[in-house]
Amino acid sequence: MEKTLNVSHSGSSKGKWSADLGNPAQRQARSGSYSPGSGAASDTHPSQTQKRHLEGVLNKYTNLLQGWQSRYFVLDPELGQLQYFINEHNKDQKPRGSLPLIGSSVALSDEFPFMFTVYAANGDLFKLRACDAREQQMWMTQLQLCARRHSDGSAKVMSQAEGQQKNLVNSIESLPSRGPLSSLDQDLLLLKATSAATLSCLGECLSILQHNVCQAAQHITHSHTQGSNTDNISTWSRPKTEDHVNNGDLARNNTSALHQPHSPVHRNKERLKDTENSNPESVDSSEEITDTEDNDEEDLGVLDDQRSIILHLLSQLKLGMDLTRVVLPTFILEKRSLLEMYANFMAHPDVFLAITSGATPEERMIRFVEYYLTAFHEGRKGAVAKKPYNPILGESFHCTWDVPRDKVRPLRTTSSSPAPAAAHSAQTTSNDGLGSYRLRFVAEQVSHHPPVSGFYCECKERQTCVNTHVWTKSKFMGMSIGVSMFGEGVLHLLEHDEEYVFTLPSAYARSILTVPWVELGGKVSIGCAKSGYSATVTFHTKPFYGGKVHRVTGEVKHNPTGTIVCKAQGEWNGTLEFTYSSGETKVIDTSKLPVIKKKIRPLEKQAQYESRRLWQHVTSALKAGDIDVATEHKHQLEEKQRREGKQRTASSTTWKPKYFIKEGEGWVYHNPLWKTK
Secondary structure, three states, rough: OOEEEEEOOOOOEEEEEEEEOOHHHHHHHOOOOOOHHHOOOOOOOHHHHEEEEEEEEEEEEEEEOEEEEEEEEEEEEEOOEEEEOOOHOOOOOOOEEEEOOOOOOEEEEEOOOOOOOOOOOOOOOEEEEOOOOOOOOOHHHHHHHHHHHHHHHHHHHHHHHHHHHHHHHHHOOOOOOOOOOOOOOOHHHHHHHHHHHHHHHHHHHHHHHHHHHHHHHHHHHHHHHHHOOOOOOOHHOOOOOOOOOHHHHHHHHHOOOOOOOOOOOOOOOOOOOOOOOOOOOOOOHHEEEEEOOOOOOOOOOOHHHHHHHHHHHHHHOOOOOOOOOOOOOOEEEEEEEEEHHHHHHHHHHHHHHHHHHOHHHHHHHHHHHHHHHHHHHHHOOOOOOOOOOOOOOOOOHHHHHHEEHHHHHOOOOOOOHHHHHHHHHHHHHOOOOEEEEEEEEEEEEEEEOOOEEEEEEEOOOOOOEEEEEEEEEEEEEOOOOEEEEEEEEEEEOOOOOOEEEEEEOOEEEEEOOOOOEEEEEEEEEEEEEOEEEEEEEEEEOOOOOOOOOOOEEEEEEEEEOEEEEEEEEEEEEEEEEEEEEOEEEEEHHHHHHOOOEEEEEOOOOOOOOOHHHOHHHHHHHHHHHHHHHHHHHHHHHHHHHHHHHHHHHHOOOOOOOOOOOEEEEEEEOOOOOOOOO
16 A cells, blocks of 8 residues: 655645555554654664655756756655656656666755755766755655665675675585595686685675765865865766876875975985995996897696696685785796886887977977887786796896987977977987987885885986886786786986876786786876876776777876877777877887897896896796796795895894885985986
């Protein structure tokens, strides 16, 4: 039986609801009055167990031109949706719009009388106004109850799924370890890992929905307190999170950080006396020779015996587990250290050195983005996913590049400033045939727990250097492994007194049981506080169904004017297309860019803790295909690191890196160009 209650108001709008009251016993249990003006009722209020179908007229903020418009709204408790129509007569037609209420939130607003906002988990929202406080409270209460009811239902389903997955795992693990059907059967282990990955995916989706709603509410509240433009609906369209900072905020944040004495972005311009690293290991560049090492990996799938090892390992891992301290099989290693992988990001040093030749701040930012997008394909060797050696504490890697001066040319041939462009052209011509620029690189493992690497690269002739610290964190994701790259880099163009702060994307090893492959993912930021230019680059992961792999998009923005001066799209390991504000377009094929080989000293000239010498026996065994010998040498290095760590703990000795100094939360090279300028 359905009973309809009409609630009249002093204004022109009227809200009404219908409640399913059930049998007489339920009607008696649910009897009670509802007072819209008394605030949100407690969970024990009898009337809250009713599924109310609420509908009526509210004012909705449409856009900047049309402003507030009268619309007819319907709250459907079964669908868990808030729908609206032009008027009541049209409510039998298709709604003009709707919001899913699962995971949503409702909040008061003090912009206008009787205003409130409904934020959906997908980032959409409705800004609404009631005719009086009573109706405002009625709508807010029923929307909150409906959202809670559907969210609780999702949590219940999730709980049931977790229980079923746990029963599956227990059933598999209760089987004997041997026999025709054992707990180590490959199909059962794959079923176990796949079910865990699926459950994790569902949990992550639910968590993301809840997180987005919370972030949206925080963003709206912050906008109110800062006196945001109440007429601009676009500023409300998406929740703001730490990983998605808009370009204007990026410039402000960078400017603020540059004036914080303990910030990793802050750099002391005065030369500091370095007592802790007064005698770093000297590297004689005259002993270096062109590197002939070929680290390309065979694009083979996982062998059957190796798959059994991986399956057994996966069966013991938990979703989301940090793999930093997990010893992974030796056969998945890549025959080079992570420190050397960072050096391979500089495989196009001519493009890197051309950044500082940009005639304008705009052109220099665009050149940096062009270099950034073309750097990853060579740093990530081969299509097959393999893992570089985890550097041990104190490990270092040194190399240099000799870059012919006539090769350091801009990728763009036009400029918005004709006079400086002509001057640069003359300078480039005068450099022809005058030898090479020397680019020097050093990387060091400065921390073991957490694993932090620092690397520094400089060219004195061009007054250019870059300092970066990276903390890697690996996470088990079922059928994938994700590697997050925390930290930041700072490119210094001393000639222009500019600093470009940038971050790095995450990496994912997919299909680890068949043919593993690598993709990059996440949004990274690049910003120059002095010039006001910034860039965002998004590495897109492949969707479950369809879509391309290795996609990347980006744009360069002038923050003071909001002008987009360059857009980029393509594949980070393939073809990239750049479109500039002048209308000019350019295509870069990363696979055809010339690679300048780095120079490195022979093993016998290297120090004990330099990467190539340190890992030489592991590398030789992997090249020979002797996994057992490689595993043994790797184990010896790890055991030595553990013993040295215990000795430092016993003697209360603090580890001091040789080439890098801790500044705030970051690490800085002990003698960078900006200190010797």
